[in-house]
Amino acid sequence: MELSDLSELNLQTSDWAQTIATPAYVLDVAALKRNLARAAEIKRQSGCKILLATKAFALPAAFPIMREVLDGTTASGEYEARLGQEEFGREVHVYSPAYAPGEVERLTKLAQHIYFNSPEQIIKNLPVIRRHPGLKIGIRINPGYSNATLGGALYDPCAPYSRFGATRDTLDRVPWDEVEILHTHALCESGHEGSVALIEHVAREFGAYVRRVKVVNFGGGHFINKPGYDIGKLIAAINAFKTEFNVDVVLEPGAGLVVNAGYLVGSVLDFHHNEKDIAILDASASTHMPDVLEVPYTPKVVGAGKPGEKPHTYILGGKTCMTGDIIGEYSFDQPLNIGDRIIFTDMMQYSFVKNNTFNGVPLPELTVLNENGTITVVRSFGYDDFRYRLG
Ligand SMILES: Cc1ncc(COP(=O)(O)O)c(C=O)c1O
Known part of the structure; x- marks a missing residue:
């Protein structure tokens, strides 16, 4: 701008x-509402869910307005999950590259969707997972696709040696029968070109795994309210993906919902x-x-x-x-x-x-x-x- x-x-x-x-x-409430209107349009035309990543913006005073459009929140750990549950309501998702002792058990009372960073994490937590049959389990994958538009490697979830997401060579060890959501977060302040390219990359490179799940979460970094971002292109890509794989799609932007x-x-x-x-x-x-x-x-x-x-x-x-x-x-x-x-x-x-x-x-x-x-x-x-x- x-x-x-x-x-x-x-x-x-x-x-x-x-x-x-x-x-x-x-x-600025008027500006927030303008941003939310675009999120609502993406939801309406693609049928995807959109969550607020509270790591980017967590102002409970704004949640009543946001709750009218968004499907819930996504958290980075126990405290944010609790904030989402207590202050926002609706769905609570949570991902962390590692959970502290007892955190997953505590999260089962706060979130309905818990994402893990590796097959081993899921396997280690199987006893907790199985005690909570309603819980939806996600695996974050590292798609090996980079598009972060700022900050270089500092803000690129797929930078070399990134600690985020299971790498491709580990995916056959995932206990897929336990997993409902495939999650990937690879963008940062990305335009529609990045969003579309990520969706197409996952379709092309990870289709066999997408067929094992019911939901694909394409993470955050979709800068949907940045001037120049063509939401029509995002909507078309989501619709094509849903048609090809018969899955639901979730997005979890933070910055893109509150930019400007x-x-x-x-x-x-x-x-x-x-x-x-x-x-x-x-x-x-x-x-x-x-x-x-x-x-x-x-x-x-x-x-x-x-x-x-x-x-x-x-x-x-x-x-x-x-x-x-x-x-x-x-x-x-x-x-x-x-x-x-x-x-x-x-x-x-x-x-x-x-x-x-x-x-x-x-x-x-x-x-x-x-x-x-x-x-x-x-x-x-x-x-x-x-x-x-x-x-
Ligand atoms: C897993 C995950 N989801 C969503 C987001 C939100 O990203 P943004 O605020 O860039 O949209 C982040 C940001 O770091 C993230 O790590």
Whole structure:
């Protein structure tokens, strides 16, 4: 998304940004609903199920809206499964590359679909599985297909030596009679080309195994709400796959459901000059936008341009001690002032779920921008949230 596309966002009036306490995440309900409408269309035309991957976005306040469209949640372990069961309802799926002692037994009370990472894991857990006849068991396979569009090997589930999914040479050891779901997750911020290619790859290379199951879960990474993603192509690929194999299909995107659906608003706390102008914010890359450093990438700022594009250029940084706590370098029409609000866009995916309190930096408020332009504060954080995690 280019800065000029910001009119697409719900920012015609950003008065709320001037009055909101900062730092704050702001879920834009209108944008979320627009994203969900595309998910609903994919479901309607393909008959697939769509789950929310709560690892990317877990805001219970948004779940009532999401629950109207989505079939449930997919978790990365016990706690997320519990969150899905207690706060979202509907189906709970769970996959982890390894389960802690007793975790699978506990998961049987939280999830109806448990996915394993290898034939040996399923075999080891057969006693638990057999004690719960209603449980649906999945095997995650490594399809040997890479399409991650960002972060290189860091975000490619099929990178060399990946610990995710049973490799092809192990699949004949899977106790297929126990398995209902074949699962594969190989994408990351992928366009429809990636989604379609993955589906066709699995059909071509793993057809014999697909015929052993009732459901195929094509994982996450389908960037269905990114401009340019042609959902018609995805729908056609799912329909062709279902016709060929007579199976149900599940998708479990996270980012793709909440892309461009909210903001992180920070304030300018102070300035520093060291050859360049630096604005220090109450929002931090290290604590509030870890993907900015991990991917890495430079988030968009409402009203700002690239360095030098507008008259006043600043490096924006957080107040932690980490030298690399730099969000990026931007230019503005007017000089910044202390107290000015800085609105970072596309801040709902893998943002607040990854927050930390390094340096005792306050956690941003969680807020919702309602369709009528009002803000609801879902949760504010304080010293206690920092203190309790320290024992
Ligand atoms: C197994 C699995 N499913 C779904 C997802 C969600 O992916 P995304 O948020 O890219 O759609 C992930 C992300 O890591 C994943 O590991």
